[in-house]
Amino acid sequence: MNRLEARIVRRETHSPRTVAAAVVAVVLVAAVAWLATEGVLHLLGLRPLLLAPRAQLAAVAAAPSAGAPLLVAVAIVAGVAGVILLALALLPGRRARRVVLGDRAAVVADDEMLASALARRASRAAAVSPDSVTVSLGRRTGVVRIVPVSGMRVDRDEVRTAVSDEFALARTTGPMRFSILVSPTGKVGS
Structure with a gap:
């Protein structure tokens, strides 16, 4: 750069x-x-x-x-x-944006856009609807909240791996640690 x-x-x-x-x-x-x-x-x-x-x-x-x-x-x-x-x-005033490593240009991605992509990937990995997943990103940590369908189990490790892989595909700078929080009470239907 x-x-x-x-x-x-x-x-x-x-x-x-x-x-x-x-x-x-x-x-x-x-x-x-x-x-x-x-x-x-x-x-x-x-x-x-x-x-x-x-x-x-x-x-x-x-x-x-x-x-x-x-x-x-x-x-x-x-x-x-x-x-x-x-x-x-x-203090450095930080915006909710990240640098994405680009080949030919400087690229800056908004955290909301990244969180949306991560939520979509987490919903597929957890087999729940996209509306049942919310993702919030901090500087070095991310929190994935999932409300599963009643009676269905969510594999946290599988969701963490899927979300980490999706974040790695974005090629942003800096490591990210994800916490997966599964609601103890599910919702009816998908």
């Missing part, structure tokens, strides 16, 4: 941070615009919109004597906002 394909794959498999960055930018611009407006109104001798600059400075200076509950609440809110912004900045 060349550098351009690698960039495209990264863009398609990781979520952008534009929404978080835009929200932070709008909040900062609004705060600076409000402070600037209050300053201009004070210089012109007009009434403040919310709080005059002197009152703002007095409130900041009096913050240590505001009382422990208020200071703790402000610290908790600021800490939570900081942790959220730090997590958004550092």
Whole structure:
């Protein structure tokens, strides 16, 4: 995979941070615009919109004597906002997509599409209708849930092998471990 394909794959498999960055930018611009407006109104001798600059400075200076509950609440809110912004900045936001190894092109497959193919293969291996199987995919694990027909037994190992083989045919990157969950209560009919 060349550098351009690698960039495209990264863009398609990781979520952008534009929404978080835009929200932070709008909040900062609004705060600076409000402070600037209050300053201009004070210089012109007009009434403040919310709080005059002197009152703002007095409130900041009096913050240590505001009382422990208020200071703790402000610290908790600021800490939570900081942790959220730090997590958004550092953690890799992953989309529910996987890289499929292609011969001539960069291919990205949606997890829902892969889960649908796996559910179809699991339903054939378990001899149940496709509506009786659901598959959910995580980064390295997959869960296959089967509701069998009443009185019919499902061979978990056979279903696991069939699902693993189908996943291997997709030629995605990275290993996958599957859990097969069979409902203890079946349903009537096929």
